[in-house]
Amino acid sequence: MHGRPRYPRPNTGDPQKLQAAEQRVQLYSRLTSTVLKRLQAGQYDKETLDLAARLLEQNPEVYTVWNHRKRALLATLSKGGDTAAEAVKAELALTQRALEKHPKSYATWHHRRWLVAQHVTSLQQEVDLVNRLLEADERNFHGWGYRQFLMELMQAAPEDEEAYAAAKIDHNFSNYSAWHLKTRLLKKVHHQSPTVTLDDLISAKSSAAAAEERLVPFWALRQELELVTQAFYTDPGDQSPWLYHRWLLGCLLAHAQTGKNKEEIVSLLQQEVAVCKDILELEDTAAPDGKAASSIKWPSLTLAQLHELLCSVAPSSFDNEQTDVRLLYRQLQDIDQLRAGFYTDASKGSAKILVQSAT
Structure with missing residues (x-):
């Protein structure tokens, strides 16, 4: 949500919680090492990709892992049809899980854009999803940027987008992103x-x-x-x-x-x-x-x-x-x-x- 730190600070006052945090760090380090070694060796099997997904849900800023997943997906996407659509759907679900925990992750938003740009998923479903996000966190500039990306792909009418920005401003005058969107649209409208x-x-x-x-x-x-x-x-x-x-x-x-x-x-x-x-x-x-x-x-x-x-x-x-x-x-x-x-x-x-x- 807007106004909160990207990652919560650990509570170091409780020794038991501190010990548990140290154990999680060790597990995370081993998982990271295992995933990176496998991916760098070109192992794109299901077990490796599942481990990579676990890693990204914990820390979606490991952009190298997202890039390897792109490479793994390209082979599936080249086949087209239902297989490609299902693969993209599963990858979108992964990014959604990551964003629910880390809504300000640049790497995750970038990966989701790449998936949508493959043109095998419903743009309207993505618009509905990001609209729900902006209802919950109306000043999330990642969400605003993603929505504008979708509108460009859909070649949406600037009048419709200006009306959307105006509605957001009517709801809350303190919406920087909505005001900024109006500066981009006013000359077009x-x-x-x-x-x-x-x-x-x-x-x-x-x-x-x-x-x-x-x-x-x-x-x-x-x-x-x-x-x-x-x-x-x-x-x-x-x-x-x-x-x-x-x-x-x-x-x-x-x-x-x-x-x-x-x-x-x-x-x-x-x-x-x-x-x-x-x-x-x-x-x-x-x-x-x-x-x-x-x-x-x-x-x-x-x-x-x-x-x-x-x-x-x-x-x-x-x-x-x-x-x-x-x-x-x-x-x-x-x-x-x-x-x-x-x-x-x-x-x-x-x-x-x-x-x-x-x-």
Whole structure:
């Protein structure tokens, strides 16, 4: 599950438990030695593979053993038919047993991907399985990555995947993986309309025009900003929606680099400034004598970013914003002392919180 160590620490306070643990280590060492010797000698008989399975259920990070099992399976897969399907089914069952004990095992997830890529098993069954996993552990990034791998194999519609991510966010705003998936899908779902006039077709030959067509339209950005604002007010100290908001600002910056729609860009940035100020005011009212650093760090940092963006988009109109930026960075030195040195440099103009253009 998310938030727990990959492997539990042994209890060394009880001598009997410590002795039992030492015995298990000795048995594990002998099993590892036996399995590796047999596999390196090319022994892929049933007894060896059964021993290898026992080893992997205890420690699935022995990736060499997974690789040997791939070699053993290839001979069976070359025969095709029911034999291949049954072999893959049995191997999938092994990975499932390993993942139930070790859900963060990179080697096991990689082996399962390889099995599915052989195209002899049901992709929908795999989707159902990983969906159940994400219901139990909704922030398991291994599960999210595996689900995206399956969706690519199935050539799933980006609209369907965006709806899945949105549902996960509605259930829990603090789902980093769901927000991240939206950054991958938003341009696919909300692409600009195709060019229709002769002039448009001619201009589309340039890289700048082609990049402009990949921009997320303003109406979609407004919609996403409204969604993420709800998350801000729910828990202003949760960094996951703020990071998604930074990506949305990058989408706005990409629009600004085209030199078009300046007024609309400025309007959206000012709207976000108002949101951050309102959140800070609410937090100040809720805890006037000692505001929680986690609840005001992100709106303060984002407010500084917004002021910097306004200065870059319309410098002649927002030169006075620089004073606000320096003040915010000085406040952040006290709020987030771990990064006080960075904010000191930022207030002097020698470091900046960068928002990259999302093109």
